[in-house]
Amino acid sequence: MTALVSPASPRQLPVLLRGEVAPVRSWVAEGNLARVTFHVAVILAGAGIYGAAIGLWRSGEQGLFTAVKFPLILLLTTAGNALLNGVLAPLLGVNLSLRQASVAILLSFSLAATILAALAPLVLFLVWNVPPLTSPAVRDAYAVIQLSQVGLIAFAGIVANVRLLQFLRDLAGSRAVALRLLIAWLAGNLLLGTQLTWIARPFFGSPNLPVQFLREDALRGNFFESVLYNARRLFTE
């Protein structure tokens, strides 16, 4: 019966959270525009609320900026990789059209955004309790915020991908095929997503840099280059 949930009803969210495969399969197959619009709105609202909570540690302005940027990264990753993900699905043995693959990925991002929205009050509480920018312990506070965000976003991402895997396994009829496609999608989304995140920085911002919507050198360098540079510096200095 849950397959009959109206395309714009919030009752879809518990169905997604529970990982009910049958209704999700019908939603992906039908590709209803109202449903797609609803899940885009869930991503905007859910990831936006979470983004605002993390940005607030720095300032209200940074909260607003992050509330705009964070959902955009999820939506731009879905849109930017739509073609690649749609091509990979049939190539790796899962019968999904380009539109269906995009809807499946959109639903998994919507699930992650829902989880993040539920965790936003905890993040706000954390932000309320860590030392402010004016405190001598600002470096510790920055590290606490950074680590907690990595943990929470990773949790939401893992859950969303486990649910996506369950759906793909049902569709492909084979765990190995489903896993192969999920890994391929993840690799593509990780590549684009991390670079978009790099361009859209700052999210809560290094304490010694100003609050900005985008850094002046936003398009300079890339995430992987930065990781490599930091690793080299760590081991050679």
Next chain:
Amino acid sequence: MNTEPPPLPGQSIPDPTEAAPVAGVGGTLEALLRRPRGVLHHLHEPGGRRLTGLMLLLALVGAAAYGLIVGSFSGGLQWWAAPLKIAGGLSLCGLICLPSLYVFACLTGSTARFTDVLGMVAGLLALMAVLLVSFGPVAWVFSQSTESVVAMGLLHLVFWLIATLFGARFMHQGMARLGARSEGAFYFWLCLFVVVALQMTTALRPIIGTADTFLPTEKKFFLQHWGDSMRSADREQPQ
């Protein structure tokens, strides 16, 4: 003659004590202590929202009453500040952790509605408040006979942990009733609730002792605050 058909295979026979009505503040209090399954049963029935409201009221009144006892240690401003902080802090903890409990419940396959989860959290807070009030006389005796903030803090912490333990048992039964297929998410949520509540006591300090301001001017993690409090108590200890 009994005309009711026998239950279908696999269908549980409803316990008559569960279905017994839960009415009024006294009835809710008694049901929470004697037959928590009855409370959980009625949360899904018509009138479940009223029951939730009653439990929230019980939680607020009970926490404020316990706060009075906590405030009696320092007196003065704490007569009203401690009840306000304990009732407000407990409600805020519930509010902060409520959305994540709903999401975790759904992730474990539960078909719970948001109002069901709200009812369970209200039950948890009410049960905790009732237990804290029952520890009240003991806490009051100690409040009047010791001057150590650290000793009183430890005592209140032990009472709070016991209350949380019983509250968690109620929640555990509730999660099973809502069809949760695994317990891991519940225990993870419980850890979150405990950490948030412990941090709340630091964020709203002073609750037991005194200070120049109503809320702290310095932000601290609760373990750091406890360490600082114990070190300052050591320095003040008469040699």
